[in-house]
Amino acid sequence: MSVDGGELGPVEVLGAPLGLPCGLVLKNRIVKAAMSDSLGDGTGDPSAAQVELYRRWAQGGAALLLVGEVQVDPAYPERPGNLVLHPGSDDERLRQLALAGAESGAHTWVQLGHAGALAWSPISSAAGPSELHIDGLHCGELPLAAVEALPQVYARAARHAQSVGFSGVEVHAGHGFLLSQFLSPLFNHRTDRYGGSIEHRSRILVEIVKQIRVEVGPSFGIGVKINTSDQLAGGLTEDEALVVVSLLGDEAIDLLDLSGGTYFPGAEASSEKRSSGPYFLDFARQAREVTNTPLVVTGGFKFRDEATQAVSSGTADLVGLARTMALDPEMPAKWLQSAGGDPPFPRFDAPPPGGITAWFTMRLTALANHEETTFDLTPRQAIDANESRDAARIPTWQRKHGICVIEEES
Template sequence: MSNRTQSLLHQPLILPCGVTLKNRIAKSAMSDSLGDGKGNPSDDQIKLYERWATGGLALSIIGEVQGTPHFAEKPGNLVLNDQSDFAYLRKLAQAGATNDAHLWPQLGHAGAMADAPISSPKGPSRLDLPGLKCDALSLDEIHALPAEFAHTANLAKQLGFGGVELHAAHGFLLNQFLSPLFNKREDAYGGSLQNRMRLLLEVISAVRDSVGPDFPVGIKLNATDQLEGGFAEDESLEVIAALDKTTIDLIDVSGGTYFPGAASSSDRAGSGAYFLDFAERARAKTNIPLMVTGGFKTLGQAKSAIAEGKADLVGLARALVVDPELPSFWLSDQRDEPQFPRFKNPPEGGVTAWYTMQVTRIARGEDALEPDDLDEAIAAYEARDEVRREVWNSHFSGISRAT
């Protein structure tokens, strides 16, 4: 079985649009927080994606690339629009294509979860909860969103990126419309699941019309919000059945939300991939290739997911932060399990801060952080964001906040 499953990790994946990914290992989207504070890539970010590409993976996805500066998740996000630094974005696209890898921006819109110091948070509905306050998008603002996503996707194509992924997971805008936790609307975009998925399908259609038939368009979709009253597995399966009738090239299955009170999927305990059982159910609903993200900790788990047909592509995130060259070792049947740090009673958000600062060290070729460096990492993470918020607000202050 070992030789067969090893060969499956090596096996190219041909997407419905005709583009080929060279193997079955991908870096899933993370908010690497390495933009320059003006929405442009930094030298560190360019080096980071070149290093990951050199490490042997087939696909990297850049988390949370915004179409406008007004609904960003963090001041380290990229902004891809007509005012962006195209020269630096082309450098990033080229670096991420090293070693025949693909680099896709994840087209994001934080909506209700936008970083308030640099944004005006707006979601499907007005919410006033502890830890979450936002206004509601107007119908005109909603109607403008498909064209915005389509323009951003077209720019990505022009700049040399290998594809795009639409972010409809983790409590960001397209997931907010799907989720009853966020979506209390009573018009054509709320209520029934058919209405709640309307915006997502409109965005997919507009993006495909903009980029043409031969450019990869993926989607990251929650299997579940993992919170009572949220977007649940049976609804997600219905969305996947609807996606099967579209021209989507890859469905990246994940889960969890940043709605107040929800636990982070990436921080939860477990010995294996989180959403493989759901992916097996999804397989009956679609022939679109499935990528499963979250919880892969060993080579054996990755091999089994492909061999059993539950996933076509294995999405790794934190594993590639602790071991950037892991794909090359897994493809040669070595280094079964990366060494993940263990933290004692980390504060909320602390582990994310540690991994984010470790990403910066990878980009700079610096020594790895130790788990005992957690407090230092949190302080550096927060201080960097405060500086970049000032840069962001100064840089984008004269730009209209229309969606």
């Protein structure tokens, strides 16, 4: 980006508004990326703490806030701290969340999710594209009728989000959850029209996007989050992901959110790995060749200069910040001032598997309660706190949703 031959600085680059195909205008180029904040009330509705967290993020200057892991079906949650859009939702609480996220001119979209094969076993009987029985993962296969019903399930959830005041949705097709499972040959062994080639494995995602647009009309935001690859042997490859990007570019969507990695038993999460910079910029450059859809690149942005370069080079239209926003909810506003400033990322000495993710999850709880200055959990303590909180929510979730988990015979 330049004006009259002169290079623009970070404030001008990151502060430039972006108009989306649906007509919405984002006030700058910074997105609060979707995270599983686990701040639902245990019944699938927002808690007061979650509303306050999104108010803080909205006031912190981001243009778009994505509410992570909002489930379209209470039978397949990622965790009992997720929100759920269904007929039994507390719509007044959802309106409060949407209003809080709209402060200071921000837009707030919900990320529509379905855990599928990774649904949390204490409150679900997991089912994905195909039946799987491997160490750490046991799930049934969704019957064809259930797959064919998914477009209407997602569209109904999108319409619900629209009705309570959110200005858009992001369809979650990454990180190993259901729609990512359909895209991945690790999970999808189907022999019907939803399995086989990458074009066929993409079919249900494309059908969902089409049906959502029919349901919400032309002026509501629709984004899709996809993996650039599963980062696993035998999983979705970058070449296949580019086919998905091209197919989605033919649909009436407003954003493609590029991420990667899969929660698969025994695999290290990409968010647990150390990185020297943003993760998915090389793929974004390739995606530019096959789609005109605005691109969000999420993952690994720790410094303003990295974000500025990604946008000014044209590689990304927007940058998604996750852990940066967990460390400092006002980071977008700081990046949009001349003085700038970057958050000090914590260093952990040999954290247990999952410990860093749990630490950031519990950090979000501290932010929601304005207790970040006294937050001092170790990764091990964060795991224990997060697991204890989820365990305490099991009876609450079951009372609300009436889900009976059937134990498999040994």
